[in-house]
Amino acid sequence: MKSGTAVIIGRPNSGKSTLLNALAGQKVSIVSSKPQTTRHRIIGVLSEKRGQIVFVDTPGVHKPGYRMNQRMLGTVYEQLRGVDLVLHMVDGGIPFGAGENFVLEMVKKTGAPAFLLLNKIDAIAKQRLLPAMDRYGQAGCFMEILPISAATGENLDLLRDRIFEYLPEGEPRYGEDLVTDRTERFLAGEFIREKLLERLREELPYASAVMIRRFDESRRVDRNLVVIDADILVERRSQQGIVLGAGARTLRDLGTEARRDLERLLGCKVYLGLEVRTARNWRNDDALLDQLELGS
Ligand SMILES: Nc1nc2c(ncn2[C@@H]2O[C@H](COP(=O)(O)OP(=O)(O)O)[C@@H](O)[C@H]2O)c(=O)[nH]1
Numbered sequence: 001m002k003s004g005t006a007v008i009i010g011r012p013n014s015g016k017s018t019l020l021n022a023l024a025g026q027k028v029s030i031v032s033s034k035p036q037t038t039r040h041r042i043i044g045v046l047s048e049k050r051g052q053i054v055f056v057d058t059p060g061v062h063k064p065g066y067r068m069n070q071r072m073l074g075t076v077y078e079q080l081r082g083v084d085l086v087l088h089m090v091d092g093g094i095p096f097g098a099g100e101n102f103v104l105e106m107v108k109k110t111g112a113p114a115f116l117l118l119n120k121i122d123a124i125a126k127q128r129l130l131p132a133m134d135r136y137g138q139a140g141c142f143m144e145i146l147p148i149s150a151a152t153g154e155n156l157d158l159l160r161d162r163i164f165e166y167l168p169e170g171e172p173r174y175g176e177d178l179v180t181d182r183t184e185r186f187l188a189g190e191f192i193r194e195k196l197l198e199r200l201r202e203e204l205p206y207a208s209a210v211m212i213r214r215f216d217e218s219r220r221v222d223r224n225l226v227v228i229d230a231d232i233l234v235e236r237r238s239q240q241g242i243v244l245g246a247g248a249r250t251l252r253d254l255g256t257e258a259r260r261d262l263e264r265l266l267g268c269k270v271y272l273g274l275e276v277r278t279a280r281n282w283r284n285d286d287a288l289l290d291q292l293e294l295g296s
């Protein structure tokens with residue numbers, strides 16, 4: 001049997017989390033059009049007769065400014081140690097540039113076999129594919145260059161086949177039912193944050209976080225109910241108003257949508273209590289970042 005780890009790296013918004021979910025067959029990593037949606041290392045496990053692939057999703061690679069971004073980039077570097085395969089993902093619609101070169105240099109440094117995944121081919125003109133594939137071919141460090149669509153699933157069967165070819169022989173590391181190693185409590189915070197990101201503009205997505213205060217399963221078996229209390233953290237009082245919206249309607253709608261997703265995730269009823277709280281400078285507060293399980 002084949003068994004190993006494939007780390008997905010790339011710039012923000014290239015489609016890494018969408019790919020992870022598609023390959024894991026379940027939503028484990030949240031997706032949005034906002035950069036910095038993924039702040040953690042998330043795994044998605046694919047188990048088949050021919051073996052097991054542990055996919056690792058990572059925060060997008062970009063220049064670190066805040067302490068949080070430094071810690072996130074640290075997470076990426078850590079994941080690249082001792083991996084069996086690197087999947088460098090790019091948005092096929094964006095021309096090659098300095099940002100992409102930064103990722104390319106990271107890939108080269110790992111010394112592991114690497115694939116280049118040219119994503120979003122559903123949205124780009126076919127005649128732009130070949131030149132883009134050529135450009136990455138020149139880098140000389142990719143075993144495969146594959147055009148894919150994480151969103152529609154195009155070429156993902158081929159991708160799986162190629163990955164299994166390159167993985168070493170070995171025993172599966174996780175049970176075949178395991179899809180991710182993150183706790184339900186952690187995923188709950190992420191699912192709420194996804195709904196928040198969909199509603200927020202500009203700087204606010206970066207300035208907000210979700211902290212789960214209570215994840216109470218005591219009535220899960222007899223009443224089929226999980227009670228979740230969460231704080232939405234923002235950096236300024238004025239941002240609190242934006243999250244609440246007129247008559248607290250934004251927060252209420254967000255809560256309704258998040259609750260539906262959570263009920264699907266947990267397979268039971270969910271009571272969700274949301275509050276908005278100002279935590280100035282939380283992005284530079286190591287104690288808070290620890291509580292949010294953000295890097296180390
Ligand atoms: N058209 C198209 N959009 C995609 C594809 N994959 C991802 N996206 C979109 O690109 C945005 C960023 O996706 P996400 O997975 O969060 O990217 P990440 O930041 O690299 O994890 C989201 O709006 C996705 O819906 C794709 O194959 N085709």
Ligand SMILES: [Mg+2]
Pocket residue numbers: 016017018030031037038058059060
């Ligand atoms: Mg992501």
